[in-house]
Amino acid sequence: MQHRCKSSFPWSSSTVPMALQICHHLNPCLPLSLEKTQIRTTKKTPTFFTRHSLTGHCSSRFCNFSNGGTSVTGAVKDEQVLSTSTETQISETNPFPSKVVLVVGGTGGVGQLVVASLLNRNIKSRLLLRDPAKGTCLFGMQDEKVLKIWKGDTRDPSDLDPAIFEGVTHVICCTGTTAFPSRRWVGDNTPERVDWEGVRNLISALPRTLKRFVLVSSVGVTKFNELPWSMMNLFGVLKFKKMGEDFVRNSGLPFTIIRAGRLTDGPYTSYDLNTLLKATAGKRRAVLIGQGDKLVGEVSRLVVAEACIQALDIEFTEGQTYEINSIEGEGPGSDIQRWRELYKAAEDN
Ligand SMILES: NC(=O)c1ccc[n+]([C@@H]2O[C@H](COP(=O)([O-])OP(=O)(O)OC[C@H]3O[C@@H](n4cnc5c(N)ncnc54)[C@H](OP(=O)(O)O)[C@@H]3O)[C@@H](O)[C@H]2O)c1
Numbered sequence: 001m002q003h004r005c006k007s008s009f010p011w012s013s014s015t016v017p018m019a020l021q022i023c024h025h026l027n028p029c030l031p032l033s034l035e036k037t038q039i040r041t042t043k044k045t046p047t048f049f050t051r052h053s054l055t056g057h058c059s060s061r062f063c064n065f066s067n068g069g070t071s072v073t074g075a076v077k078d079e080q081v082l083s084t085s086t087e088t089q090i091s092e093t094n095p096f097p098s099k100v101v102l103v104v105g106g107t108g109g110v111g112q113l114v115v116a117s118l119l120n121r122n123i124k125s126r127l128l129l130r131d132p133a134k135g136t137c138l139f140g141m142q143d144e145k146v147l148k149i150w151k152g153d154t155r156d157p158s159d160l161d162p163a164i165f166e167g168v169t170h171v172i173c174c175t176g177t178t179a180f181p182s183r184r185w186v187g188d189n190t191p192e193r194v195d196w197e198g199v200r201n202l203i204s205a206l207p208r209t210l211k212r213f214v215l216v217s218s219v220g221v222t223k224f225n226e227l228p229w230s231m232m233n234l235f236g237v238l239k240f241k242k243m244g245e246d247f248v249r250n251s252g253l254p255f256t257i258i259r260a261g262r263l264t265d266g267p268y269t270s271y272d273l274n275t276l277l278k279a280t281a282g283k284r285r286a287v288l289i290g291q292g293d294k295l296v297g298e299v300s301r302l303v304v305a306e307a308c309i310q311a312l313d314i315e316f317t318e319g320q321t322y323e324i325n326s327i328e329g330e331g332p333g334s335d336i337q338r339w340r341e342l343y344k345a346a347e348d349n
Contacts, residue, residue, distance in 0.1 A: 284328055297327070
C-alpha cells in the first residue's frame, strides 16, 4: 500500500512551513473495519448515467487523469466491481433501503473512502463530480440504482439541477481545494470559490426534506486570526471554511459538521474500489472527538469517512459541530454503538 501525503492543505508536509508540521511521525498500516467485509464479485450488466454526456469517459481498463499536481492512475478491474443491479438485492442486504446518500467531492481523499464504504454497505449513492469519468475509474461501472453519477461544479449554481437531488435523503460534502496556490486552483478553484461559494450554492440547492447534511471542515476555523492558524489561513482557507460552516448552520437544514485535523493516510487515488475497501488506517484507529475547536492533531482519512457515515444515523449529532482526531490504538471500526458513545462523550465534555 502506498501512502502518499498529498499537498492539499497546510498541514500536508510538502506545503507546511517546518514550524507548522504537526505530528507527522505516526505510522499507517493496520486495517479499519472496511476490510472485514468481503466484496461481492457478481458481475451484472453495468449502467452508468449522467445528466450530461460524459467527456473523457473511461473506456479502457486503465484511466489516467490529472488530480492537480498529483498524477492519478486508476486501474479498474471489472471483476472486482461491487455490483448489485436490482432494487430487491439492495433491500435484502441494506438496513436502510430508502436511504440515498449524495456524496459531493467523492473523488477526493476522504470522499472516495466515503463512497467505497457506502457501496460496501449496499447503500444507494449518488455522486456529484466535476469529471464523472474519474468516478468510473475509481468505482467501476455501476448500476445506476446503486451509484448514479451527476456532472456538476459546486461553484456554478446552474449545475445544481433539482433533478440531482430527487430522492436524495442524505448528503455528505467533502469538497475542498489546496490552501495555497497550486494547479488545483486553475480556473479559479480557490478556497473562496469552493469552501465558501460552493458550499453556499450546494446548501441553497438542497431540498428542505433532506434528513441530514454532513460537511467535512477543518479544525482551526474559529482561530484563523491566531498563530499558527493565521499562517495556514494566508489565502483564506480557514476563514472561507468557517463562512461555509456558518451558512450550513443557518440554513435550517439538519446538519452535522465534522472538522478534521491534519489528514493522514491516503488519498488512495491510485487504486480501484477493491483496493479502497482494503485501505488501512495504520495504528491510528482510536478516535478522539471534541467540540469547541480545541482539538489539534491528525486524523486518518478513513476515520473521517467513517465518522461522516455514522453521523447520518446518530440522531443527536444533528445540529452539532465536532472536531475529530485519531491516534494509535483500537478504534470503533464501524460499530455504531461505539460511535454513539464517542459522539456523546464529546458533547458531555
Ligand atoms: N489535508 C488536510 O490535512 C485537511 C485537514 C483538515 C481538513 N481538510 C479538508 O477536508 C476535506 C477533505 O479533504 P481531502 O483531502 O479528502 O480533499 P481532496 O482530496 O482535496 O478532495 C477534494 C474534492 O473536492 C472536489 N472539488 C474541488 N473543487 C470542486 C468544485 N468546484 N466542484 C465540485 N467538486 C469539487 C474534488 O473534485 P475533483 O476531483 O474534480 O478535483 C475532490 O473530489 C476538504 O474540505 C479539506 O480541505 C483537509
